[in-house]
Amino acid sequence: MANGDKLAIDGGTPVVSEPLPAGVSGPSVVDEEEISAITDLLRSQGLFRYRHGGQTAQFEAEAAEFLGVEHALMVNSGTSALICALTAVGVGPGDEVIVPGYTYIATAAAVIATGAVPVIAEIDESLGLDPKDLEAKITPYTKAVVPVHMRGVPARLDDILEVAKKHGLKVVEDCCQCVGGSYKGQRVGSYGDAGAWSLNYYKTISSGEGGLVYTNDRDVFERACFTADPGLPMWTKTDASVEWRNESFPRQTYRPSEVLGSMARVQLGKIGDILAHQRALKAAFLGELDESGSYSHQHVDDPDGDTGVSASVIVHDKDLAIGYEHALKAEGVTVGTIYNDGFPDRHIYSYWDTILAKRSPHPSGYPWKDPSYKGNVEYSEDMCPRTLDILGRSLRFDFNMNMTEEHARLMARALNKVDAALGS
Numbered sequence: 478m479a480n481g482d483k484l485a486i487d488g489g490t491p492v493v494s495e496p497l498p499a500g501v502s503g504p505s506v507v508d509e510e511e512i513s514a515i516t517d518l519l520r521s522q523g524l525f526r527y528r529h530g531g532q533t534a535q536f537e538a539e540a541a542e543f544l545g546v547e548h549a550l551m552v553n554s555g556t557s558a559l560i561c562a563l564t565a566v567g568v569g570p571g572d573e574v575i576v577p578g579y580t581y582i583a584t585a586a587a588v589i590a591t592g593a594v595p596v597i598a599e600i601d602e603s604l605g606l607d608p609k610d611l612e613a614k615i616t617p618y619t620k621a622v623v624p625v626h627m628r629g630v631p632a633r634l635d636d637i638l639e640v641a642k643k644h645g646l647k648v649v650e651d652c653c654q655c656v657g658g659s660y661k662g663q664r665v666g667s668y669g670d671a672g673a674w675s676l677n678y679y680k681t682i683s684s685g686e687g688g689l690v691y692t693n694d695r696d697v698f699e700r701a702c703f704t705a706d707p708g709l710p711m712w713t714k715t716d717a718s719v720e721w722r723n724e725s726f727p728r729q730t731y732r733p734s735e736v737l738g739s740m741a742r743v744q745l746g747k748i749g750d751i752l753a754h755q756r757a758l759k760a761a762f763l764g765e766l767d768e769s770g771s772y773s774h775q776h777v778d779d780p781d782g783d784t785g786v787s788a789s790v791i792v793h794d795k796d797l798a799i800g801y802e803h804a805l806k807a808e809g810v811t812v813g814t815i816y817n818d819g820f821p822d823r824h825i826y827s828y829w830d831t832i833l834a835k836r837s838p839h840p841s842g843y844p845w846k847d848p849s850y851k852g853n854v855e856y857s858e859d860m861c862p863r864t865l866d867i868l869g870r871s872l873r874f875d876f877n878m879n880m881t882e883e884h885a886r887l888m889a890r891a892l893n894k895v896d897a898a899l900g901s
């Protein structure tokens with residue numbers, strides 16, 4: 478074996494000599510533009526979102542245009558956006574909502590916040606919801622499904638939508654990790670009854686915290702507005718230009734401030750550059766991989782709609798994945814696996830302790846013991862063995878705005894080297 482082929486973990490020279498740049502998409506492109514937008518806003522002292530021509534209202538209009546949808550409502554988080562969307566499509570006590578076993582815990586927690594019960598389904602090699610298991614998990618109580626477009630990659634929407642249609646389920650697309658992503662020429666989130674963005678610190682564009690719920694359905698939009706602000710009908714009573722065609726109801730307050738709205742506007746203006754750069758990084762990475770690789774690739778249903786923030790490969794077994802992870806780390810490349818030492822990936826259902834234990838804030842034990850709930854969902858750490866198996870064999874490479882295409886190629890070369898030595 479030539480010296481350059483000797484793995485760094487065995488004393489060879491690492492492929493990556495300087496640490497790869499770290500960073501998260503939205504925050505790493507913050508510059509004077511955000512600073513002056515927020516400074517101007519503070520000088521104006523107009524921090525309340527219901528201001529004529531306010532920043533939040535303008536962000537909503539610009540986001541709706543970007544998404545190609547009729548209506549968009551900014552809220553204070555992605556979780557709030559999901560709660561608004563679920564409530565707006567009619568989810569509530571007694572209902573079950575199917576979510577994939579690979580997503581942030583907030584997807585399932587949002588279901589619980591509406592009073593409904595989350596049902597956890599398997600993912601497949603797309604690392605998104607498995608349409609077959611979705612169908613298998615449907616009961617007479619299933620009201621909705623939440624496909625999640627994880628790590629920037631669109632889920633198998635065609636198949637999921639077909640199952641949903643066949644069984645009369647509402648669809649709320651969790652696009653929190655796929656802001657700017659699309660599917661077969663249309664933005665993700667615009668196929669279902671509603672879509673949700675998160676603008677938290679880690680997301681493609683960010684206002685620190687924030688979210689957006691969007692839809693083409695005016696009734697869904699109005700109900701989302703009521704869900705996000707119990708005072709809304711009062712705020713708008715004296716505004717002749719606002720007319721609600723749905724009956725309002727009181728719920729919680731998920732209003733964002735104008736600080737969030739003004740920052741989100743600036744970040745939305747940068748989304749084209751962010752997506753272009755991320756996609757170039759992923760293309761450079763994939764283009765540099767040896768064709769003889771012993772692993773398979775995550776199934777990407779629509780590569781054109783991928784936001785390019787991650788690329789996952791799937792090896793033959795779990796021990797091999799751990800070996801790759803250690804060897805890659807020695808080469809200077811950190812990969813995401815479900816085994817990352819000491820830091821369990823909270824995106825996997827088996828770590829959602831509070832949900833698996835059906836912990837309720839109230840002695841009644843709702844939503845699971847709500848008298849209107851007639852189902853009998855059970856949870857356990859190993860209830861989705863295929864999800865654990867696939868994730869256990871997956872290695873995720875993350876790309877960020879501080880990287881160059883050469884960094885992405887180095888990551889690929891490290892994988893080529895490790896695979897040549899350890900793959901079979």
Ligand SMILES: *Cc1c(COP(=O)(O)O)cnc(C)c1O
Pocket residue numbers: 553554555556557580581583584625651653654675676677686687688
């Ligand atoms: C980030 C995220 C959420 C929640 O968003 P917050 O803004 O943190 O409330 C929901 N679902 C997924 C898949 C996420 O990644």
